[in-house]
Amino acid sequence: MRYTAIYNLCIVVSCMFEIYFALNFFQAFHDINDFFQSKVKFFICYFCFVVMNIVVNLQQNSIFNVSFAAFLYLFIVFSLFTGDMKSKMVHWIILIFLGASAEMIFSLLQSLPVDVPVDQAFENEFFMVSGMLAVKLIYFLLLSIVKQFSRYSTEKLEWKLFANYIIIPVATLGIMFAIPYVRRGGQGNTVMDLILILFYMLLLLGNVSLFYMFSRYSKIKEQQMMQEISKTKYKEMKRHYDRMERLDGKHRELIHNIDHYLRQIGIYAENNEMEEIKRTLSDLQIEFTKGEQEIICANDYLNSILADFKERAEKEQIQVELFVEAGFKIEFMKEIDLTAILGNLFDNAMEAAKECDQGKVCVTFFMQSGGALSVMRIENNYKELPQKKDGSFLSTKKEQGVHGIGIKNVHRIVDRYNGYMQQEYSGGVFETTLIIPLS
Numbered sequence: 001m002r003y004t005a006i007y008n009l010c011i012v013v014s015c016m017f018e019i020y021f022a023l024n025f026f027q028a029f030h031d032i033n034d035f036f037q038s039k040v041k042f043f044i045c046y047f048c049f050v051v052m053n054i055v056v057n058l059q060q061n062s063i064f065n066v067s068f069a070a071f072l073y074l075f076i077v078f079s080l081f082t083g084d085m086k087s088k089m090v091h092w093i094i095l096i097f098l099g100a101s102a103e104m105i106f107s108l109l110q111s112l113p114v115d116v117p118v119d120q121a122f123e124n125e126f127f128m129v130s131g132m133l134a135v136k137l138i139y140f141l142l143l144s145i146v147k148q149f150s151r152y153s154t155e156k157l158e159w160k161l162f163a164n165y166i167i168i169p170v171a172t173l174g175i176m177f178a179i180p181y182v183r184r185g186g187q188g189n190t191v192m193d194l195i196l197i198l199f200y201m202l203l204l205l206g207n208v209s210l211f212y213m214f215s216r217y218s219k220i221k222e223q224q225m226m227q228e229i230s231k232t233k234y235k236e237m238k239r240h241y242d243r244m245e246r247l248d249g250k251h252r253e254l255i256h257n258i259d260h261y262l263r264q265i266g267i268y269a270e271n272n273e274m275e276e277i278k279r280t281l282s283d284l285q286i287e288f289t290k291g292e293q294e295i296i297c298a299n300d301y302l303n304s305i306l307a308d309f310k311e312r313a314e315k316e317q318i319q320v321e322l323f324v325e326a327g328f329k330i331e332f333m334k335e336i337d338l339t340a341i342l343g344n345l346f347d348n349a350m351e352a353a354k355e356c357d358q359g360k361v362c363v364t365f366f367m368q369s370g371g372a373l374s375v376m377r378i379e380n381n382y383k384e385l386p387q388k389k390d391g392s393f394l395s396t397k398k399e400q401g402v403h404g405i406g407i408k409n410v411h412r413i414v415d416r417y418n419g420y421m422q423q424e425y426s427g428g429v430f431e432t433t434l435i436i437p438l439s
Contacts, residue, residue, distance in 0.1 A: 006197055008058070010129050013201050015053040017136050017208070019046060021143055022073050022095060023080070028147045028155035029091050030081035045080060070096055094146065102139035106131065133200045134176040137207060141169050144211060155215055165214050169207045176200060297324035297365070301335055306363070309346045318350060318359035325366035330374055332438055337413045342376075344406035345432055349380035352430060356381050368435070376434040382425070 023046065036042050049072060056068045073095055077088045147153040148162055179196060265277055296306045306322055313320045330338060346361075353359030362379040414421045419436035 007129055010132055010197065010201070011057050012054055013204075014132055014136055015057055016050050017140070017204065018069070019049045019053055019076075020208070021140060022076055024155070025095055025143050025147065026077050026081050026091060028153045029150075030077070030083040030088065033080055033082055036080050042080075049076065069099070095143075098142045098146065099139055102135050102142055105138055106135045129197050130176060130179070130200055133197070133204055134173065137169060137173050137176065137204055140204075140208060140211075141166075141173070144169075161214060161217075165211060168210060172203050172207055176203070296322055297328060298326075299328070299330060302330055302338070302365075305339065305342050309342070309350075309363075313350055313353075313359075313361060316350060316354045316359070318353050318361060321360075321362040323364045323366075327371070328365045328367055328374065329371070329438060330365075333417065333436070337416075341410050341413055341434070344410050345378050348406070349378050349430075349432075352382040352384075353380045355383040372438055374436045374438065376436075378432045380430055381428050382430050385425075 032042065036045060053069070053072065057065055059065070074092050077092050078085075081088065144166075147155045269277060296310075297303050302324070306324070310320045310322060349361045350359075353361050358381075360381050362377075364375075364377045364379075366375050367373065368375050411421060414434060414436065417436050419434060421435075422433045424431055
């Protein structure tokens with residue numbers, strides 16, 4: 001073959017895209033195993049898969065190529081990704097089917113015979129190499145459409161955004177099909193053919209990277225929106241806790257003034273004014289009822305959060321155990337940050353516990369290392385095994401689109417205070433521990 005170098009380069013580029021397409025497709029439906037969460041480890045695996053794919057493709061054996069690709073994709077989905085075996089098999093079959101469909105669509109559009117070897121089916125090398133790249137673009141388009149329509153996919157764009165994007169790869173595909181038929185030079189190959197093939201490669205790379213940027217932009221906008229919703233939610237919760245704190249203050253003031261009430265009752269008793277005693281006791285009972293709130297800890301704001309959580313949990317028939325060590329310090333943390341952290345963690349604990357027959361949440365706050373560290377520990381039982389994504393546990397909330405946003409906010413706030421957060425589970429108990437140094 002006269003253009004061996006450029007052909008081999010196309011093989012290398014095609015193999016790189018094939019493995020990338022497979023990894024990206026599986027990643028839209030499955031989480032990466034914890035061992036491969038590191039970008040370095042993931043890149044090393046990608047590089048090894050690409051090398052193996054290149055070596056096999058350079059053998060020029062179509063049956064061997066197809067068989068090895070199917071085996072390699074199966075190995076990738078079962079070794080690098082989490083999920084049940086059934087769903088992995090389904091997505092592996094879809095990937096193989098879409099790859100074959102891309103080849104079939106190209107063959108039909110080009111009216112190529114199916115019983116003739118690839119290197120003999122084309123008029124010349126330029127047609128063959130440009131055809132290889134066109135097939136990869138068709139393959140990429142099919143994968144993108146499947147990910148867009150599947151309700152299980154995490155790689156989705158807004159419909160308007162996807163409609164605007166899809167114009168570019170369709171136009172690119174049209175150019176790839178049209179140029180071989182309008183090019184000049186007859187059957188011979190020219191330097192311009194090589195330049196065109198290099199631009200084909202750039203077009204394919206540009207389409208893939210553009211879709212990646214569109215999807216990243218869509219995810220960032222969604223996360224920003226959810227963070228704004230979370231911020232608004234926790235500001236409202238803070239106002240609620242502020243009101244509870246004011247009530248708590250009135251309650252404490254009432255307790256502080258109890259001596260005056262008792263002294264006045266004593267005066268009425270000395271004068272045998274029974275009606276006045278009854279009226280004072282009645283007023284005192286009303287005041288206590290108005291300001292009634294359980295005293296859990298010395299910090300008024302934290303007390304309001306814990307009291308509200310206990311009340312909400314008990315309405316859901318969830319057993320709650322609260323312990324705040326005397327001298328526990330959290331005053332250094334902003335109230336809106338404390339609200340966001342505990343609001344997220346308490347909500348997740350309640351969502352998981354209420355699915356159990358006997359839901360239970362244990363909350364323990366204490367100081368460690370001689371009072372240098374504030375430790376918050378929340379334990380709850382669960383029914384369904386917790387799921388991970390991008391190294392973080394997902395919440396059990398039923399709302400679509402909110403998975404992981406709250407936990408990411410908690411991590412972000414804890415990091416801001418130079419703290420540490422750990423989540424683990426065993427024996428049906430999920431435990432979250434926050435360790436925050438006193439600033």
